[in-house]
Amino acid sequence: MSVLSDLLAVQTTDIAISQAKHRVSHLQEMVDRDVAKRTLAEIDAQIAICDAEIVASNAEITKVDRFSHEHDDKLIKLNRQLKTVIAPREAEALQHEIATVTSERSALDDRELELMGIVESAELRKSELAPLQLSAKSSLVAATMALSSAKQKIDAEIALLTEQRSAQALVVPQSLMSTYEAKRKHRPDGAVCRLTGPTCGSCHLDISQGEINSLRTLPVDEFPECPHCGSFIVF
Numbered sequence: 001m002s003v004l005s006d007l008l009a010v011q012t013t014d015i016a017i018s019q020a021k022h023r024v025s026h027l028q029e030m031v032d033r034d035v036a037k038r039t040l041a042e043i044d045a046q047i048a049i050c051d052a053e054i055v056a057s058n059a060e061i062t063k064v065d066r067f068s069h070e071h072d073d074k075l076i077k078l079n080r081q082l083k084t085v086i087a088p089r090e091a092e093a094l095q096h097e098i099a100t101v102t103s104e105r106s107a108l109d110d111r112e113l114e115l116m117g118i119v120e121s122a123e124l125r126k127s128e129l130a131p132l133q134l135s136a137k138s139s140l141v142a143a144t145m146a147l148s149s150a151k152q153k154i155d156a157e158i159a160l161l162t163e164q165r166s167a168q169a170l171v172v173p174q175s176l177m178s179t180y181e182a183k184r185k186h187r188p189d190g191a192v193c194r195l196t197g198p199t200c201g202s203c204h205l206d207i208s209q210g211e212i213n214s215l216r217t218l219p220v221d222e223f224p225e226c227p228h229c230g231s232f233i234v235f
């Protein structure tokens with residue numbers, strides 16, 4: 001085997017390594033894991049909204065309760081006062097105040113009922129979300145495991161290819177390896193290629209028969225290159 005065909009073998013492995021690396025960063029399992037992550041995050045966010053509603057409503061219920069007690073105390077006091085007044089105008093004023101406090105008290109009751117309704121419906125939504133959250137969590141665990149096993153598989157493949165590449169590179173002279181690396185920067189998959197008929201396997205341009213003949217008869221220490229793209233040519 002010529003040294004250029006040894007180099008071509010290195011390139012084949014290098015291409016396989018790049019393809020494996022590309023695959024590892026474009027795994028369907030990664031997409032699936034991200035979807036599972038987003039689904040769980042959306043459910044968590046909805047539950048957090050319910051929790052916030054429950055906390056805020058309960059805090060307001062406590063406040064409303066305190067106001068209601070204050071109103072009850074005030075009503076007891078006013079009714080007691082009403083029994084002791086004699087002047088009709090004073091009694092009228094007290095009755096007016098009692099009516100105002102009673103109507104405020106009733107508005108507080110209404111608000112408390114409303115808040116209890118909010119808490120109840122938030123609790124209901126939470127109980128509906130709980131099984132969804134549970135299944136989203138297990139989906140995420142499964143997707144994470146699938147991703148990690150898919151990655152492991154390709155990582156093992158890359159490790160094997162890397163080992164193979166080191167062995168293949170051993171038989172290629174170091175100076176040729178350096179030139180190959182430099183050429184690969186511009187043509188990652190075509191630093192070295194074969195001809196298909198008169199066509200360069202790297203740039204796909206035709207090389208004239210005269211040029212091919214002179215490439216074939218180069219001295220042994222010179223490597224044939226495509227006149228168009230500079231790719232090494234394996235005959």
Ligand SMILES: [Zn+2]
Nearest residue numbers: 200203226229
């Ligand atoms: Zn070419």
